Amino acid sequence: MENFFILAGVAIFALIVPIFYRIIVGPTAIDRIVAVNVIGTKTTVLLVLIGIIFKRVDMFVDFALTYALLNFIGSLAAARYLDRVNPDKQFSTIKTKEQES
Amino acid sequence: MILNIICIVLIGFGLLFFLGGAVGILRFPDFYTRMHAAGKGDTMSVFLILVGLAVYQLSDFNVANLLVAGKIFFITIFIMWASPTSTHALIKAGLEEGQKMWTRKDGKEDPQA
Amino acid sequence: MYRLCIFLFLFGIWIVFSGQFDSFHITLGVLSSAFITAISSSFLFENRSKGIGVxxxxxxxxxxxxxxxxxxxxxxxxxxxxxxxxxxxxxxxxxxxxxxxxxxxxxxxxxxxxxxxxxxxxxxxxxxxxxxxxxxxxxxxxxxxxxxxxxxxxxxxxxxxxx
Structure with missing residues (x-):
């Protein structure tokens, strides 16, 4: 069982690495924010997994919870900041496909 | 023993959905579709992996382990509630910022997006 | 009635997160849950006219x-x-x-x-x-x-x- 958890942790880390491509290359700023958000979610899981491997889950669960909260608040703050670019835009002016045709 | 098998199956499926999310983030053509991969691949896989770990934690049953499993469950609930909210906030910010929307017709951009 | 439900809910969350059952932590939990219930209980359960059956x-x-x-x-x-x-x-x-x-x-x-x-x-x-x-x-x-x-x-x- 130990080995399986270590393997799962390595697999999650291996899935984090390709997302760095989106952070470095990503065409716009908001793409990078999304990628950081995804990595944060994966890190939350990884923290609980590390806790189970080291047999200190009671401590690491608190870290994971705090990390999830910070991740959520961080992405909301970034979204609010980008909202300021164009605050008066009305969504009723945006047309959908059916209305065009 | 049977709990271990349940735990392994849950974590395996969770990793599979993580793979789908990561590949989607790399391959999808525009910001909105990437948002789909990011928002959905995560929610379900986090749910599956954390429930699997909680099941493993409960395999020797006492009060401390029950509390830890409760906290893991609380993290799961929190992520399933927070993920749609932050997805919605980010995609709204992207729309207001004026991200281009990718369409099937080659080279012809959607005029309003 | 609704306030009591919110208080019990918050106190349950406190118990799960603190994980300690001595009198000091329990008292602290009761005090903070009561404080939060007093200042912000109107955020939950908007429509209070519904009966208990609903x-x-x-x-x-x-x-x-x-x-x-x-x-x-x-x-x-x-x-x-x-x-x-x-x-x-x-x-x-x-x-x-x-x-x-x-x-x-x-x-x-x-x-x-x-x-x-x-x-x-x-x-x-x-x-x-x-x-x-x-x-x-x-x-x-x-x-x-x-x-x-x-x-x-x-x-x-x-x-x-x-x-």
Missing amino acids: RLHELIRVPIYMVWMLYQILLSNIHILRLALTPGDLPEVEPSLVRIKTNLKTDFGKWILANSITLTPGTITIDIEGDELLIHSISKITTAGVEDDTMERKIARVFEKGE
Whole structure:
């Protein structure tokens, strides 16, 4: 069982690495924010997994919870900041496909 | 023993959905579709992996382990509630910022997006 | 009555998170839960005129709805996985914006509907204006899926029975 958890942790880390491509290359700023958000979610899981491997889950669960909260608040703050670019835009002016045709 | 098998199956499926999310983030053509991969691949896989770990934690049953499993469950609930909210906030910010929307017709951009 | 429920709820969360049962921590928990209940109990349970029978009905229906929701999320993930792993030039991806009307009246019902749509097959709610929802959808199948109103009827049956 130990080995399986270590393997799962390595697999999650291996899935984090390709997302760095989106952070470095990503065409716009908001793409990078999304990628950081995804990595944060994966890190939350990884923290609980590390806790189970080291047999200190009671401590690491608190870290994971705090990390999830910070991740959520961080992405909301970034979204609010980008909202300021164009605050008066009305969504009723945006047309959908059916209305065009 | 049977709990271990349940735990392994849950974590395996969770990793599979993580793979789908990561590949989607790399391959999808525009910001909105990437948002789909990011928002959905995560929610379900986090749910599956954390429930699997909680099941493993409960395999020797006492009060401390029950509390830890409760906290893991609380993290799961929190992520399933927070993920749609932050997805919605980010995609709204992207729309207001004026991200281009990718369409099937080659080279012809959607005029309003 | 509602205040007592909120107090017990907060105190339960305190017990789970602190994990210590000596008298000092219990007293601290009671004090802080009472303080939070006193200053912000009006955030939860907007409509307080509903009777206890309606509340019990909601309490029974919510887990059924959540199980159905989990099944939908599983389908959505399989769909995204299939889209992402299809080789070639992503033949099924065809994003579009959709606007749908909802008949739900309360803000809470609309919130639940928006979050459910975000979590289910390939659709994200971008904004709510009055009773219209602006939705981004990823392929043709999901566009068809969001336009029928099974989910809305389920939500109306759970949360807006007495209205």
